[in-house]
Amino acid sequence: IRAPGLYPMLENTPLADALAAAGGVTALGNMAAPDLAREVPNPALTGQVTRVSLGGGAGAGAKLVSPRQSLRIPRREDALDTGPVLLLGEFRNPGGYELRRGERLSEVIARAGGLTPEAFPYGAVFTRESVRQRQQEGFARTARDLESSLVQLAAGQALPGARGGTSDVGGAMKAGRELAATLREARAAGRVVVEANPVILLARPDLDMLVEPGDVIAMPKRPQDVTVVGAVQNPGSLPFRQGWRAAEYIEASGGAQRFADTSRAFVVLPNGEAAPAGQGFFQGGGPPLVPGSLVMLPQDPAPFETWGYVRDMTQILGQLTISSAALAVIAREARRSP
Template identity: 60%
Template sequence: MRCACYRIPDLSAVELAREPAEQSATLPLARTLIDLRSRNFAAVRLSPRDALRLPRGFGDRDIGPVTLSGEFVRPGIYDIRRGERLSEVIARAGGLTPQAYPYGAVFTRESVRQRQQDGFSRSARELEQGLMQVAAGQAVAGMRGSADLGGAIMAGRELANSLRQARAAGRMVVEANPVILAGRPDLDVLMEPGDLVAIPKRPNEVTVVGSVLNPGSLQFATGWRAGDYVRAAGGQQRFADGSRAFIVLPNGQSSPAGLGAWQMGGPPIPPGSTVVVPQDPSPYESWGMLRDVTQVLSQVALSSAALAVIVRTGAR
């Protein structure tokens, strides 16, 4: 939904454009401003070919509501005024419940969703272009290593299809804790029509996905790091790339998981996080095809996590 505003005519500055009495291409139009709120505007007589222009002024109300779901005292749909901020809408909804987990808030916006979706499509196109270049180069080289290349191309096509089918959530990373917003007004985001804010209950799990033996959700344990959760999920698979593993935090940010050989498993992670362990992309990188694979996977994982929260809170 595009952001638009209610516009009302400005009756104090109606423009009357009138052609000169003498038909001449060199004489300019005569323009006059009329105040339709005055009593003498009825004396103005219109002539053929006159043109009236009623300027439109901005009102104080935005067209379209915002949606609050999950752990609000009064969740629902709220109309907003121009310039209204997140903290004000939260206050109108009665604030958050004691079970709310504002660190895991999901804030989505349609314009952001469209940019993310375009990014998925662009990454898929670039991947397919790389596949075509590799196939052409291999043909010129005499088809050496065709079996390995065929498997890599097939895997690349599957990833490209997955990117096209992935649904972007349009998530923005925002601060949704009213206590923090009261002290940091610079973090208080301006609302737009069509925005959705979902506040989940405090979770008690951490999800591990990707190249692990037993992906799924595990019970949160205080002080555990990404490495602890990966081991609890059965450990990494043979072709996993721990050095590229990352964490999608509950607020939508992502950070390295610290699973490299010389790393200590990263910092303790909060409940509601998702640990993503990608496969080793080195065969693709040697052909210059997937240098940004971790970034792409991060975007897809972030969107998936956001959509999961929206579904859970929407079912409340």
């Protein structure tokens, strides 16, 4: 139904008129199996309903409906996995496409005319609503855990895994409040790491992702920079340099701040995967970076040692950074797409 909701209805209104008031049935609606429920008129059975058979086919529209009834038009079985997907950026014909049941990423890309010569499939951002919801719930859950720890800390209770002694409780409280607020305000992207290169998908069909209604695929242009964020003197984007590692990009950004935690620096690759920058990367460790990479240098985690939260900090920062980067790509490609 195009505009589902509550509608005033007279006794014995033709079903066709009731549906017209709600905007009609969409192309995916199954008029062969309309579902009508009415309340049982026995006061002792308040809240119970009974199903009414409307039959199907052309005669269904002539059936009569009345107030206090509920009408549901199910989807056709062949349309259960169909719906819109959105392609943004460097596709030859970007835009919205109606998904076919069982369609895979390579097929959707082919329907959009393939990729432009400037496309960078290694940096494709593929987002899914169900994943976004789980990530958003994870942010909220972590914020609640932090706030619970703050309450215990304020009450002078020992926390599991906490270090005793000289920990800065005041610093821990402040850092915990700031991180909890950041998590509550953060927008999850729902990014899924996928292979989006049609040539690779042709050779490796096992990597060809099934697409779901509501998925968004943003295909960026080939980047020419590497971004450095976090506890550096001058965060921002730098021109890509062949063979440079994370340490060299950090130095080119003015170097690490005094309270940076260089041992937990990590890199977000263009495809959304996160990896440590490399053990001892300031001595030349870690692999050379590719264009479009993002280097994150976290703050010193000492405040969080008060409650033993250090082991989770890199994962939390990684999730926030990946979501932020993915949303930035989607927003940029949405502005560029017609």
